[in-house]
Amino acid sequence: MRPILSIKGLSVEYLSPRGRVKAVRNVNLEVYKGEILFLVGESGAGKSTLGLTLLKLLPEGIAKVVGGEVIYHRDDGGNLNILKLRKGRLRRFRWKEVAMVFQGAMNSLNPIMKIKDQMYDVIKDHGVRLSKREAYKKIEELLAMVRLDAKRVLKSYPHQLSGGMKQRVMIAMSLLLDPKLLILDEPTTALDVLTQKNIMNVLKDIRDKLHLTMIFITHDLSLAAELADRIAIMYAGSIVEVGSVEQIFYRPKHPYTHGLLKSVPKLTSEIGKLESIPGFPPDMINLPPGCKFHPRCVFRRDICMEKEPFLQKVEENHYTACWRWRDIFGEE
Amino acid sequence: MGKSENTPLLELRGVYKAYKVGGFLRKVKVNAIEDIWLSLGEADIISLVGESGCGKTTTGKVAVGLLKPDKGEVLYKGKNIWEMTKEEFKEFRRNVQMMHQDPYSSLNPMLTVYKTLSAPLFRHGLASDREEAVERIARLLRLVGLTPPEEYMEKYPHQLSGGERQRVAFARTLSLNPKLIVADEPVSMIDVSLRASILNLMLDMREKFKVSYVYITHDLITARYFSRKHLLMIMYLGSIVETGQTDRIIKEPLHPYTQVLLSALPEPDPRITRSKKLIALRSLDVPSLLRMPTGCKFHPRCPFFKKGLCDVKRPTLIEVESGRRVACHLYGS
Numbered sequence: 243m244r245p246i247l248s249i250k251g252l253s254v255e256y257l258s259p260r261g262r263v264k265a266v267r268n269v270n271l272e273v274y275k276g277e278i279l280f281l282v283g284e285s286g287a288g289k290s291t292l293g294l295t296l297l298k299l300l301p302e303g304i305a306k307v308v309g310g311e312v313i314y315h316r317d318d319g320g321n322l323n324i325l326k327l328r329k330g331r332l333r334r335f336r337w338k339e340v341a342m343v344f345q346g347a348m349n350s351l352n353p354i355m356k357i358k359d360q361m362y363d364v365i366k367d368h369g370v371r372l373s374k375r376e377a378y379k380k381i382e383e384l385l386a387m388v389r390l391d392a393k394r395v396l397k398s399y400p401h402q403l404s405g406g407m408k409q410r411v412m413i414a415m416s417l418l419l420d421p422k423l424l425i426l427d428e429p430t431t432a433l434d435v436l437t438q439k440n441i442m443n444v445l446k447d448i449r450d451k452l453h454l455t456m457i458f459i460t461h462d463l464s465l466a467a468e469l470a471d472r473i474a475i476m477y478a479g480s481i482v483e484v485g486s487v488e489q490i491f492y493r494p495k496h497p498y499t500h501g502l503l504k505s506v507p508k509l510t511s512e513i514g515k516l517e518s519i520p521g522f523p524p525d526m527i528n529l530p531p532g533c534k535f536h537p538r539c540v541f542r543r544d545i546c547m548e549k550e551p552f553l554q555k556v557e558e559n560h561y562t563a564c565w566r567w568r569d570i571f572g573e574e
Numbered sequence: 575m576g577k578s579e580n581t582p583l584l585e586l587r588g589v590y591k592a593y594k595v596g597g598f599l600r601k602v603k604v605n606a607i608e609d610i611w612l613s614l615g616e617a618d619i620i621s622l623v624g625e626s627g628c629g630k631t632t633t634g635k636v637a638v639g640l641l642k643p644d645k646g647e648v649l650y651k652g653k654n655i656w657e658m659t660k661e662e663f664k665e666f667r668r669n670v671q672m673m674h675q676d677p678y679s680s681l682n683p684m685l686t687v688y689k690t691l692s693a694p695l696f697r698h699g700l701a702s703d704r705e706e707a708v709e710r711i712a713r714l715l716r717l718v719g720l721t722p723p724e725e726y727m728e729k730y731p732h733q734l735s736g737g738e739r740q741r742v743a744f745a746r747t748l749s750l751n752p753k754l755i756v757a758d759e760p761v762s763m764i765d766v767s768l769r770a771s772i773l774n775l776m777l778d779m780r781e782k783f784k785v786s787y788v789y790i791t792h793d794l795i796t797a798r799y800f801s802r803k804h805l806l807m808i809m810y811l812g813s814i815v816e817t818g819q820t821d822r823i824i825k826e827p828l829h830p831y832t833q834v835l836l837s838a839l840p841e842p843d844p845r846i847t848r849s850k851k852l853i854a855l856r857s858l859d860v861p862s863l864l865r866m867p868t869g870c871k872f873h874p875r876c877p878f879f880k881k882g883l884c885d886v887k888r889p890t891l892i893e894v895e896s897g898r899r900v901a902c903h904l905y906g907s
Contacts, residue, residue: 284765285736404859434625434792439838440858461766464795464840467847487844505770506842507799509824516799518771522735 245315246423246455247273247296252310254291254300261527265291267479268310270553273423278449278456280466283476286523289459292476293427296457297342298324298332314339317422337368341416345428348408351400357411358396364418384414387451388444406437410444417448424448427459442468463506467491472559475499478524478534481553485560495562495571497539533565541570581652583786584637584670584754586612589646591632595864604863606632607812610646611891614805616753617784621797621820624809627863630790633809634756637788638672639663668698671752675759677739681731687715687742688727694749714745718775737768744772748779756788761796773800794839798824808832811863811871814891818898828900830876853877870903878904 254266266288273279283289294300296312307325314322316339327335336342344350352360358381365377372380385392388410400408409429416424426445430438446469448454460466466473466487474484475496483496494500501519521538524530530537536546545565553561556573564570589610596602607629614620622630635641636648639655648655650666658666674680681690691714692707694700701707708727715723718741731739740760747755757776761769773796779785789800797806798820806820808829816829827833830853837853855875861867867874873884883903891901 284767406858434860435794435835436625436838436855436858439840439852442840443852462840463766463842464847467842467844468840470844491842491844502767503842505767507770507795508843508846509795509798509836509839509841510846515774516770518769518774519767522737522768523765 243274243277245272246275247315248313249273249292249296250311250313252292252295252312253308254288254295254305255308256291256305258527263526264479264529265305265526266295269479269481271474271481271484273455273457274472275422275455276453277471278445278458278469280470280473281457281459281476282461282463282466282473284461284523286478286526287476288479289476290427293342293425293457293459296324296425297336297340298327299342314423334368337364337416337419337421339421340423340425341419341421342425342427343409343412343416343429345431347412347429348400348405351408351411353400355399356396357398357400357403361396361411361415361418364415368419370419380418381414384417385411387417387447388414389440389447390414404437406433406440409433409437409441413441413444413448417452417454421454423455423457425457425459428461429458430465431460431462445469463502475502478529479526480534480563482535482564483562484553485556489557489560493560493571495556495560495567496564497541497570498535499562500571501538533563541566582613582615582649583618583651584612584614584788585647585649585652586610586633586637587647587649589633589636589643589648591629591636591641591643602864605812605866606863607636609891610636610814612637612788612807614754614786614788617780617786619780619787619789619801619804621789621791621801621804621806622809623791623794623797623806625792625860627811627860628809629812630809631758632812634672634758634788634790638670638756639667640672668750669753671747671750671755673744673747673755673757673760676763677736677743678731678763680743681739683731685730686727687711687729687734690742691715691727691746691749694746698750700750710749711745714749717748717779718742718745719771720745737764737772740764740768740772741775744775751783752785754786754788756790758790759792760789762791762793769796776800794824794835795841808835811861811866813871814899814901815872816898816900816902817891822898828894828898828905829872829902830878830904831872834875834877870901 249269249271252266252269256263256265281289312324314324361381362377365372382392385395390410430441470487472486473490474481477498483499494503505516505518507516519538524534532547532549533551536542551563551565553563556562591607592603592605594601595604610633622633624630636643642656655666691711695707695710701710712723715726720726720741761772764772791797801820804820806823807817808815810831816832827836834853834855837850841847856877857875861874869885869887870889873879889901889903891899893899894905
């Protein structure tokens with residue numbers, strides 16, 4: 243498997259009146275071509291900050307990359323260090339190589355422009371050499387791919403569309419310049435179950451038809467269960483476990499992942515009383531020493547309070563940042 | 575005490591509530607809820623489930639007396655709450671509490687936990703001085719798992735995490751020893767790893783103090799967990815479409831809307847969720863409340879739509895088996 247993106251030792255901090263918020267801490271991760279990788283974590287885990295960093299979209303002056311790099315591997319074999327890109331190249335990079343859809347992105351549509359004109363502008367403004375006719379053909383194809391009635395949608399203003407339709411317009415729009423990697427940050431979070439299901443199906447279609455690589459950021463394990471090839475679990479700014487969807491759901495090797503899975507209720511299977519993870523997430527300004535999960539971990543030993551664990555190999559493709567995974571869960 | 579053993583704690587009888595919407599030239603009346611029936615006794619739980627705009631929150635507000643219904647009755651221990659004396663109404667409001675979704679905005683940022691929790695105690699005469707209040711609050715904080723309580727009392731909301739805030743909000747709800755709590759999406763803004771603990775805490779209070787709950791949520795999975803052997807009510811565009819014991823509905827949903835909803839719900843298990851078969855809707859668009867469909871409100875989207883019946887006649891809620899009611903022409907009505 244060839245990586246499309248390599249994140250190496252990445253750390254990001256925010257400046258706050260109380261001190262430095264260590265939002266992303268020493269993240270190492272490869273994203274492989276054609277896969278759907280889920281970044282799963284709870285609020286404050288650093289998943290959205292990581293997503294923004296991948297496109298160099300961090301708010302300037304407040305957030306700072308304090309270490310590491312993000313390398314994008316182009317189709318032609320060239321490598322781009324994203325964090326070093328300057329304005330002009332960054333602009334092209336953002337739509338043509340990597341595109342992003344945010345939670346509530348539908349609210350960023352221009353309310354006084356028809357969808358048709360907004361979508362055409364994206365193509366025109368990025369200097370793509372397409373005739374007007376070709377451009378509209380492309381727009382219609384993409385709207386069909388996200389299961390929208392192009393005829394109706396194109397002549398609509400945003401307020402004439404439902405939230406789910408607008409979010410699908412945003413997804414179609416993000417695909418206009420044929421990006422190779424799509425980053426989705428909680429794209430279905432504010433939407434109803436049925437609308438959410440529809441968007442998940444649209445993303446499946448896109449994967450099957452365009453063979454795009456996707457990074458899907460969410461707090462919702464159910465969505466990962468539905469669509470992920472691989473999952474990276476984040477806690478307190480770091481990746482604590484990464485593996486295939488099967489490895490993470492059925493053979494977790496980190497106490498946090500394990501606890502998370504046991505704390506979510508299921509619909510069809512029989513369940514007893516849910517167990518929640520004791521305690522609360524850490525203060526990102528005053529992080530505990532050693533493993534950041536140790537204050538909530540029932541398996542902790544002295545070493546966990548002293549030294550922060552790094553990602554260790556469990557089996558092929560499966561890594562966990564826990565000193566005691568063998569004792570707790572056993573080998574595969 | 576109630577009139578008899580069988581008098582429910584809270585009853586909604588055929589409740590309607592409409593809102594006026596639109597500009598100043600053309601105000602339109604929109605029915606937020608129509609013909610809602612609900613009854614619950616001591617230590618009962620009912621989950622109200624539906625998507626945004628289905629009227630579940632309005633139903634909750636009517637139940638706690640925050641909104642006056644246009645039609646129908648709200649009875650507390652057999653008494654219409656809108657015909658109560660001032661004293662009776664005050665007692666009703668103390669016994670029936672609402673718990674909100676957002677622990678970030680439901681707590682006053684200027685007040686310490688002590689101030690937040692002591693105010694209702696003093697107001698309702700449950701504490702006469704600081705010492706008494708501190709003692710009671712310490713007990714409450716321990717009850718909701720915030721220990722050591724002395725430390726939490728002096729904290730402001732911004733010094734607490736979302737999970738801690740929701741526990742403070744819950745402690746405030748409990749402080750007046752309510753008989754019934756209407757909880758509107760109490761865990762939807764809480765981190766996944768803490769949700770179970772809040773739900774378990776609420777269930778513990780039911781065990782300990784026989785508190786009853788109306789649990790309002792869009793999330794069928796937590797509703798199933800919270801009200802398994804109790805009642806579930808599925809709402810769609812302001813009406814009840816199906817009601818009955820939670821586990822039975824989840825196992826065998828009768829109303830097409832419930833069936834579609836269950837088939838679309840992702841589950842935290844890859845094998846289960848990937849082998850689910852989606853029941854497709856005829857239309858994805860939720861009709862506007864301003865243009866409510868004729869006949870059955872679900873007919874424009876229903877996969878089992880029968881022309882000439884579903885678009886003409888509104889189905890009534892009928893009992894199909896003991897304790898299970900459905901509003902759908904597939905089952906008579």
